Structures are given as C-alpha cells and as structure tokens.
Amino acid sequence: MHSFIPPERFFPYLSWTDIQEMPNKENVVIIQPVGAIEQHGPHLPLIVDAAIGVGVLGKALAKLDSSIPAYALPSINYGKSNEHWHFPGTITLSTETLTATIMEVGESIYRAGFRKLVLMNSHGGQPQVMQMAARDLHVKYGDLSVFPLFTWRAPNITKELLTPKEAKLGMHAGDAETSLMLALLPEQVKLDKVVAEYPPEQPQSTLLSWEGQLPVAWVTKDISKTGVIGDATTATKEKGDRILESLSDGWVQVIRDIYHFQPIRRD
Structure with a gap:
C-alpha cells in the first residue's frame, strides 16, 4: 500500500491513538501528493504524474532526518486533466471536484x-x-499553514541535463519525465515507441507563448499529434537516476524548511 513511501512515514499506517498521542502536532509536516491519470504519449503509462510525485517524495522521506516528523498521505491519483481528454485513457476530475477533495482532506x-x-x-x-x-x-x-508546491520546482539539476530546446519547449512526456520514469518504473516505459514532437513555433515578433509569462489556453491535441510535447528519444535511466537524486535532495530541504516554518500571527 505504501508504494515508494517508507512505511514508517506513511500516514495511513498510523492508528488513531498514535495520532492522538503524537507530540508537537502543530509542526508535523503532512504531505498530500497529487498526480493525474492521463496520456503521456505512446511510450509512457497513464500514471506518470502520480508515480513521479510518490517516487520523489518516497526518496526524500527516506533521506530526511528521523528527528523531523513528516508523513505522506495516500496519493490523489486523479487530477484536472481535461486538456488531455481527447486521448483515450485520460481520466479527469473537474476543477470543482478536485478543489472539494483538497478542501475536505x-x-x-x-x-x-x-x-x-x-x-x-x-x-x-x-x-x-x-x-x-x-x-x-x-x-x-x-x-493552518498550507503550501501549494509543484514537485519539479524544488531545487534540482534537471535543466542542466537537457538540450536548450528541450529545456525551453519540452512540457509533457519528454526527456525529463521519460528519464525519471526509467529510474522509477523502467518496466512500464516502451522505449521502442519513444517520439519527439514539439509545439508549433510562435512568431519571433510575438510576446505570446504556449506557456510562460503571456500564455494562450490550449489543449494537447492543438499542439501535438502523439501526446508528447518534447523529445523522449534522448531519455536515459542514467539521467533519470540523477534527476531523482537531485529532486529528492531538494524536497528534503523543502520539508525541513516547512518543519521550521513559523507563521506570522496578527490576531
């Protein structure tokens, strides 16, 4: 049930009396991984986002000093994925359903x-x-202090391992995600089906972009025929191992900082 999460850090393995008697609960860090079940091209399984979140978190919690109390909740594997729903297999929640789920958790x-x-x-x-x-x-x-964080924004070296084009335009199922999946779930990666596909170039004269400061709303079929937005052909397990180590180190630092975080009180 705990997957990549160390069992001693898996919240559902606690009893209600464990929680009742837990000291210093106001500083215990509770982590809710949120992923998606959505297409990731012909070479990757639907569970990529959920697997990456739990995989990185599990590695980080295994490295985290045992003196810092932090626990992982079970992953919310379904997300708001309607940009991918033109590709069979994608399962999506509405914004309202996902928001309500987060609120009630x-x-x-x-x-x-x-x-x-x-x-x-x-x-x-x-x-x-x-x-x-x-x-x-x-x-x-x-x-209640709530931290809405994106897994890939913890300090990491990923962009150093990518080509400049991939670092700029790779958004989905490209080198980074494929490499990390080769490190986490290599048997689920179909290397004979990897492809490279980038979105159409915007005119150099425009300030607009597919992502970034001034984006336009899009769905995946607008900019990709395969569901890949990036270059998966350059992915390797060696890169994935390095990304996993780096991202998990970054998350150790994030969890440590949250444990020591003291909110401002202006009652």
Whole structure:
C-alpha cells in the first residue's frame, strides 16, 4: 500500500491513538501528493504524474532526518486533466471536484490537530487549483499553514541535463519525465515507441507563448499529434537516476524548511 513511501512515514499506517498521542502536532509536516491519470504519449503509462510525485517524495522521506516528523498521505491519483481528454485513457476530475477533495482532506487533517499541510502537485495542468484551494483552506482555518508546491520546482539539476530546446519547449512526456520514469518504473516505459514532437513555433515578433509569462489556453491535441510535447528519444535511466537524486535532495530541504516554518500571527 505504501508504494515508494517508507512505511514508517506513511500516514495511513498510523492508528488513531498514535495520532492522538503524537507530540508537537502543530509542526508535523503532512504531505498530500497529487498526480493525474492521463496520456503521456505512446511510450509512457497513464500514471506518470502520480508515480513521479510518490517516487520523489518516497526518496526524500527516506533521506530526511528521523528527528523531523513528516508523513505522506495516500496519493490523489486523479487530477484536472481535461486538456488531455481527447486521448483515450485520460481520466479527469473537474476543477470543482478536485478543489472539494483538497478542501475536505485539509479539513480532516486540521481536525486531527495538524497545522502544516503540503500539497505536492506533480501535474502541470493544475497548480492554480492547488493555489486556490490552499488559500481557501487558510482563509477558513487561519492557523493552518498550507503550501501549494509543484514537485519539479524544488531545487534540482534537471535543466542542466537537457538540450536548450528541450529545456525551453519540452512540457509533457519528454526527456525529463521519460528519464525519471526509467529510474522509477523502467518496466512500464516502451522505449521502442519513444517520439519527439514539439509545439508549433510562435512568431519571433510575438510576446505570446504556449506557456510562460503571456500564455494562450490550449489543449494537447492543438499542439501535438502523439501526446508528447518534447523529445523522449534522448531519455536515459542514467539521467533519470540523477534527476531523482537531485529532486529528492531538494524536497528534503523543502520539508525541513516547512518543519521550521513559523507563521506570522496578527490576531
């Protein structure tokens, strides 16, 4: 049941009396991984985002100093993935359903006495949902600190391992995700089906981009025939191992910082 998560760090393995008697609950870090079940091209399984989140978190929790109390909740594997729903197999929740799920999980964690909740999101289509839910939870419970974080934004070396084009335009099922999956679930990667496909280039004169400062809304079929937005042909397990080590080191630092975080009180 705990997958990549160390069993001693897996929240559901605790009993209710373990939680009742837990000391210093206001500083215990509770981490909710949030992924997606969605297409990732012909070479990767649907579970990529959920697997990456739990894989990175599990590695980080195994490295984390045992003196820092931190626990992983079971992953929310379904996400808001309607940008991919033209590709068979994608399962999507609405913004409202995902928000309600996050809110109710947060409320349950709060009732148990915890005051630090991390939303560890690994799907690029829903950071805004995490941010809005986090703000609403904090508005409702002023002493609950909620951290809406994206897995790939912890300090890591990934971009150093990619070509300049991939670092700029690779967004989905490309080198980084494929390499990391080769490290986490290599038997689920179909190397004979890897492809490279980038979105159409925007005119150099425009300020607009597919992602970034001034984006346009798109769905995957607008910019990709295969479901890949990047170059999966350059992926290797060696790169994946390095990405996993780097990302998990970054998350050790993030969890440590959240444990020591002291909210501002202006009652």
